[in-house]
Amino acid sequence: MSTDAQGQSSLRVLQRDRSTEPLKVFCGHCGRSPDNESEADSRVCTKCGLGLMLQAPADAAPGPSDPFLVVDGALTICAVSRIAERLLEVSETEAVNRHVAEFLVPxxxxxxxxxxxxxxxxxxxxxxxxxxxxxxRPANTFGVRYWARVGPCGPPTAALLVLADAR
Amino acid sequence: MPRTCSDSLGVRYLKTSEAAALLNVSPNTLRAWERRFGYPKPQRSPGKHRLYTHGEIAALKDALQEGLSISSAVSRAREGLSADADTLIGALSSFDRERADSAMEAALALRSIERSVEEILLPSLEELEQRHGLDSARWALAARWASDWLRRAQRLTPPPVRRVSLLIGDASRDELDPDAPAIRALELLCARAGARLLCLSVRGIAGLGDALAVAEPDAVVLAGGFARDDEVARWAYSVRSAAGALPVALYRREVLRPLRARTTGAAHLSSAPSEAQSQVLELVEAGRLASEKRTSPTRLVPREKRAG
Structure with a gap:
């Protein structure tokens, strides 16, 4: 609820202000978070060396054991975590630049x-x-379904798809 | 700021530690990327140490800033590299030699000369050959330009450092032969590997002995598929008469009927010039070892030692 210039109350949609939300830094491959500031400042994960450091709102960010994918605005896959590689039986190098629907469908x-x-x-x-x-569910598999959470991540801004639990 | 070294063509190279520092990663990480992604792809120094081209590392650094994973950054950096071949094909298709030179300079900024030749120059020529045919003006210009470029690069190569001398029997038709650029590329890469080279047409037999007395070759490479087998056999026989039995290798030459005399055991080299160059040098080494064994007196081993 907000008040307009004439002093009348009106309803309007407000953008959620994400700038105040806590952010979590994690590796785009192993999913681990940095232990100290110098690790957080590094662009490449100092633990596995195979992922870039990304950040996401704490409620969307993956835990170290969560499989996840990073997808850009054209819905092409940009990153696949190590655990997601095992889960989907595809390596990151094969999956990158392919459409997410080739691997996961509603x-x-x-x-x-x-x-x-x-x-x-x-x-x-x-x-x-x-x-x-x-x-x-995986595009080539029936009978397996996952709860997944979708949220923003970056930089640069992209979508994060965290596969949470099998149903 | 890392100290860089460069070769005669101005290609800047970085050691592993310098490349790692530029990317702000550890040398182990850089080697892990090479295993997992095949990129960046280093050359080896004479001491077998990794040498990265500055341009390739710089391209990867930029891509890492804009990417969301190492895979996507590598993919982006590779895309940037493949643009050079398109530029070269475009320049040669429009008869623009200066732009073709610029495309190769751009390629050299990102990779070594060996890779620039194998990944940009030769594939671009193959593409032009397929698109326009060997009887086209575009192919004529491209083949002539490539020959000039490769010879110019060879002239800028430092003097030979190895005690290896190679005789290349050129069995191609002329500059417009589709094998000719690959043969020039092999010459360039062998020269860059430090070998002394003598490249002669297989049609020239008179006075061959005088040439071989000066060159003292360690191996013979028969390159190109145009000349007939009997022409090549005559030339090979003249070489054998003048210089004795030498290791022989065939490059870009399919032989339906094995050449007679000592060439029956000729090694077939890879069609990729860099691999062929390594194979030739291995052949020379193997030939030397074999001749050393033949000339060294047989040592008698006591019976009890043999039994033990």
């Missing part, structure tokens, strides 16, 4: 919200959406 037919996985990822890649949860 699997929540009963979902009441009209927002598709693609829309959520596209919004997150622009840094415009709060963290959201979706149900997905």
């Amino acid at each position: 699997a929540d037919a009963e979902s009441s919200s009209g927002e598709s996985l693609a829309s959520l990822l596209a919004w997150a890649a622009r840094g415009e959406t709060p963290s959201a949860q979706v149900v997905i």
